[in-house]
Amino acid sequence: MTADVWSTPERVALRALAREFTVREVVPYLDEWEAAGELPRSLHEKAAAAGLLGVAFPETAGGQGGNAIDSAILSEEMLYAGASSGLLASLFTHGIALPHIVGSGNAELIDRYAKPTLAGKLIGALAVTEPDAGSDVAGIRTRAVRDGDTYVVNGAKTFITSSTRADFVTTLVRTGDDPHHGLSLIVVDTDTPGFSVVRRLDKMGWLCSDTGELAYVDVRVPASQLVGAEGSAFAQVARNFASERLGLATHGYGVASRALDLTVEWVRNRTAFGKPLIGKQVVRHKLVEMKRAVEVSRVYAHHVIERHAAGEQLFAEAALAKNQCVAACEFVVNEAVQLHGGAGYMRGTEVERHYRDARILGIGGGATEVMNDLIAKALGW
Amino acid sequence: MNIVVCVKQVPDTWAEKKLSATDKTVDRESVDGVMNELDEYAVEEALRIKEASGGEVTVLTMGPDKSVETIRKALSMGADKAVHLVDAGLHGSDALATSYALAKALGTIEHDLVILGVESTDARMSVVPAMLAERLGAAQLTFARKVEVGDGTVKIERLTDTGYDVVEAPTPAVISVVEKINEPRYPSFKGIMAAKKKPLTTLTLADAGIEADKVGLGGSATTVADVAARPPKQAGQIVKDEGDGGTKLAEFLASQKFV
Numbered sequence: 066m067t068a069d070v071w072s073t074p075e076r077v078a079l080r081a082l083a084r085e086f087t088v089r090e091v092v093p094y095l096d097e098w099e100a101a102g103e104l105p106r107s108l109h110e111k112a113a114a115a116g117l118l119g120v121a122f123p124e125t126a127g128g129q130g131g132n133a134i135d136s137a138i139l140s141e142e143m144l145y146a147g148a149s150s151g152l153l154a155s156l157f158t159h160g161i162a163l164p165h166i167v168g169s170g171n172a173e174l175i176d177r178y179a180k181p182t183l184a185g186k187l188i189g190a191l192a193v194t195e196p197d198a199g200s201d202v203a204g205i206r207t208r209a210v211r212d213g214d215t216y217v218v219n220g221a222k223t224f225i226t227s228s229t230r231a232d233f234v235t236t237l238v239r240t241g242d243d244p245h246h247g248l249s250l251i252v253v254d255t256d257t258p259g260f261s262v263v264r265r266l267d268k269m270g271w272l273c274s275d276t277g278e279l280a281y282v283d284v285r286v287p288a289s290q291l292v293g294a295e296g297s298a299f300a301q302v303a304r305n306f307a308s309e310r311l312g313l314a315t316h317g318y319g320v321a322s323r324a325l326d327l328t329v330e331w332v333r334n335r336t337a338f339g340k341p342l343i344g345k346q347v348v349r350h351k352l353v354e355m356k357r358a359v360e361v362s363r364v365y366a367h368h369v370i371e372r373h374a375a376g377e378q379l380f381a382e383a384a385l386a387k388n389q390c391v392a393a394c395e396f397v398v399n400e401a402v403q404l405h406g407g408a409g410y411m412r413g414t415e416v417e418r419h420y421r422d423a424r425i426l427g428i429g430g431g432a433t434e435v436m437n438d439l440i441a442k443a444l445g446w
Numbered sequence: 447m448n449i450v451v452c453v454k455q456v457p458d459t460w461a462e463k464k465l466s467a468t469d470k471t472v473d474r475e476s477v478d479g480v481m482n483e484l485d486e487y488a489v490e491e492a493l494r495i496k497e498a499s500g501g502e503v504t505v506l507t508m509g510p511d512k513s514v515e516t517i518r519k520a521l522s523m524g525a526d527k528a529v530h531l532v533d534a535g536l537h538g539s540d541a542l543a544t545s546y547a548l549a550k551a552l553g554t555i556e557h558d559l560v561i562l563g564v565e566s567t568d569a570r571m572s573v574v575p576a577m578l579a580e581r582l583g584a585a586q587l588t589f590a591r592k593v594e595v596g597d598g599t600v601k602i603e604r605l606t607d608t609g610y611d612v613v614e615a616p617t618p619a620v621i622s623v624v625e626k627i628n629e630p631r632y633p634s635f636k637g638i639m640a641a642k643k644k645p646l647t648t649l650t651l652a653d654a655g656i657e658a659d660k661v662g663l664g665g666s667a668t669t670v671a672d673v674a675a676r677p678p679k680q681a682g683q684i685v686k687d688e689g690d691g692g693t694k695l696a697e698f699l700a701s702q703k704f705v
Contacts, residue, residue: 074515078522078638086632116634129635 070371076138079120079131083142086115092147098273099418102265103230104155106188112156113185121160126167127180133308133374136160137315137367144319145326147415150422151271153316158227161309162189162235165250165301169293178233178252190231192222192279193302199224200435202302203244205237207281209251211288216240216251218259218284228277229265231255236281237302240295248298252290259284270421306431307383311370313430314383317390317423318362321397324419325355328401335406348404355400358393366390381443384436391427398423447501447595447617449492450557451525452548452578453485455509455516456568463568469663470670471538472568474510481516484563486523486630487623492561493524494628495595502526504555508536508547514646521641522633528644529555533651538663541569545577547661550654552582558617559600564589564624575622585615588622 070076090111098104112118121136122128129135140153159182166174181187198204207220218238228234234253241247253260263278293301329352332342342348369386373379401416402409409416427433457463461477492503505520507513508531517528531551539547552560560582565572579586587593590602591610601614605624633641651658659665685694699705 074518075638075642077515078518078633078641079635081519082632082635082638114634115632116636116638120635129639131635131639135635 070134071138071367076135079135080138080142082115083117083139084146086112086117087143087146087148091143091152095147095149095152095273096413098152100272102272103275104152104273106185106230108156109188110185113183118157118159118185119183122163122167122179122183126163126175127183128167133311133370136308136312137370140312140315141319141322141363144316144323147323149271149273149418150316150320150426151274154271155227155274158191158231159183159189160312161191161305162227162231162233164305164308165235165292165298166252168301168304171292173289174252174292187232188227188230190225190228190234190277192225192228192234192236194222194224196221196223200432202237202248202299205239205248207236207238209238209240209249209286211240212285214288215285216288216291218251218253218281218286220281221263222279222281223277224266225277225279226274228255228279229262229275234260234279235292237298243296245299246296248302249295250292250298250301251286252292253281253284253286257284257286269424270418271425307373307379309430310383310387310436311366311373313426314362314366314369314386314390317387317394317426318359318366320419320423320426321355321359321362321390321394324394324398324401324416325352325359327416328352328355328404331405331408342404351400351404355397358396362386362390362393381440384431384440384443387430388427388433388436388440391423391433394423394426447495447499447558448504448556449495449501449559449561450504450506450552450555451485451488451492451520452506452560452562452574453489453516453520454482454507454563454566454568455479455513456482456566459483459567465670465673469538470673471663474512479512479515481519482563482566482568484565484567484623484625485516485520486563487625487627488561488563489520489523489525490628490630491590491593491621491623492559493631495559495593499595501558504529504557506548506551506555507531508539508544508551510537517646518638518641519633521644521646522637523631524637526644528646529649530646531649531654533649533656535651535658535662538666539661540666540668541571541573541577542667543661543665545574545581547651547654547656548574548578549581550656551649552578554649554654558619559595560584560618560620562620562622564622572622575620579620582618582620585617585619587613587615587619590621590623591626593621593623593627 116129119128120131120139124130163179167179182189209216209218232255236251236253238249238251239247240249259282261280263280266276332348335342366386369382398420402420405416408414457477458480464473466473496503503525505517505525505528507517517530562575575588576586587602589605591605592603594601599616600619603610604613
């Protein structure tokens with residue numbers, strides 16, 4: 066493996082496309098979407114037309130046939146160009162809502178959900194977390210009971226990204242009592258009677274990404290909506306852990322890199338005590354520490370993403386990459402706000418938004434502590 | 447209708463551009479190259495005509511090896527194939543020599559229409575389309591803000607300072623387009639992946655039947671005699687408003703003959 070896989074002519078072109086799309090279609094409207102609390106559907110359609118929604122999905126499912134490297138290039142370049150992690154989380158929610166459907170090979174579900182979603186016509190969400198169970202997936206209580214050709218679903222889900230706009234929710238349900246082998250995935254259309262968005266949740270950051278609390282009351286879902294075999298959900302969800310964690314690692318170093326760029330520009334232009342802030346050694350040293358955090362994180366994440374794309378099963382490494390990048394991001398956005406001074410604490414300053422947005426990265430997609438536990442276990446400690 | 451779109455790789459519009467110290471041509475090595483922005487509109491228009499009435503879109507570019515990046519972008523947007531005229535002997539060609547070389551290369555490609563951007567952002571002469579039409583003996587439909595293709599004819603709205611003229615001509619024709627004409631599409635990721643499988647023909651001077659002494663620095667009708675760097679920006683004058691700010695402003699404008 067060499068760094069060259071990141072700069073093939075196609076990937077250079079993908080990077081240019083990601084940047085152009087972000088500069089033209091995202092940056093001018095981001096504040097408006099943050100205020101509105103959600104992304105417009107038209108953005109999904111535009112991104113689909115540019116082939117950005119299905120970058121890492123197979124062509125048979127309506128995707129573009131790329132892999133995790135293409136996906137990382139798309140995300141990181143969008144962040145470098147001024148998008149936000151909240152925007153990526155919401156625009157690319159299908160990155161967690163569709164893999165199980167596509168992986169199941171169920172042609173009917175692929176035609177009905179994957180293809181139209183990757184074409185920007187449908188919005189999907191993945192509902193795992195419940196009021197009583199988050200990182201502890203085995204604690205899921207939402208129950209689906211088989212009744213003839215249907216399942217009757219009852220339960221509640223919370224903190225579900227894009228769910229207030231979603232057309233369908235890939236829902237993790239309990240179909241049996243075994244903590245792990247009693248879990249199944251089922252696709253619920255949001256217009257099914259009994260399904261409702263209880264409320265839209267107000268968050269600290271990721272404001273342009275809508276988050277919902279969902280209720281399932283005697284929701285009758287055709288059994289044909291089951292993704293994969295009954296009882297196979299834990300394995301399906303676990304199979305996507307690495308790509309989800311690496312995706313968040315990319316958010317981490319991508320946001321950190323952007324926050325550093327913004328800060329360098331700021332301290333070059335900002336004058337204090339008669340000269341630019343960057344003239345002070347204490348400021349330059351701080352920038353260097355930020356640079357070190359960004360580069361080490363990016364290179365390690367790229368290394369793990371390359372191995373993941375090559376088909377290796379990497380539990381500890383993906384979790385290490387996530388924790389490293391999240392820690393780097395938290396450090397960098399904090400220093401970025403600090404070096405921006407009062408302006409850094411003001412709404413409307415980009416680093417202020419990144420500071421708030423970054424806080425979720427160490428909580429979502431497996432909390433930092435859960436990652437550490439997992440790493441220790443994988444290493445036999 | 448078969449269409450050839452002529453595209454050019456130019457130094458990034460926003461980059462600081464330099465001239466080479468040795469031969470006073472644009473230094474293309476020290477900055478990133480991008481597709482001339484107006485050419486994106488030309489590619490888009492060609493693709494729209496093709497989507498509406500069939501045919502094939504061929505991209506033609508003249509330039510060093512690096513220009514293949516720009517070819518690839520046009521192919522990613524949806525063009526079918528490409529011809530790259532590349533030869534060290536072309537280096538330094540002026541507009542007249544360029545139009546000669548492009549006309550020769552066009553002789554190797556079957557076409558009904560040739561579409562170009564109205565100018566390139568590096569040289570900004572805006573004469574190549576007209577020269578090309580003359581050399582090809584084709585109708586000249588320049589500064590188009592709208593193109594309508596008929597049966598063996600093509601009609602455009604030519605943007606003028608005061609409005610537009612409607613101009614119609616039989617094919618073959620050479621069209622240059624302005625940026626008002628359309629909104630260029632993004633090269634989709636699918637297009638990017640597909641681009642590498644599309645045919646790309648490379649032509650040398652000999653392949654295109656171009657006489658070497660009619661192109662390049664030596665074959666150009668114009669020579670750059672001398673160049674001077676743009677003078678550095680002067681520091682602005684700061685006027686402190688002590689109740690007479692308006693008067694001082696008016697004095698400044700008067701002294702610069704603005705009022």
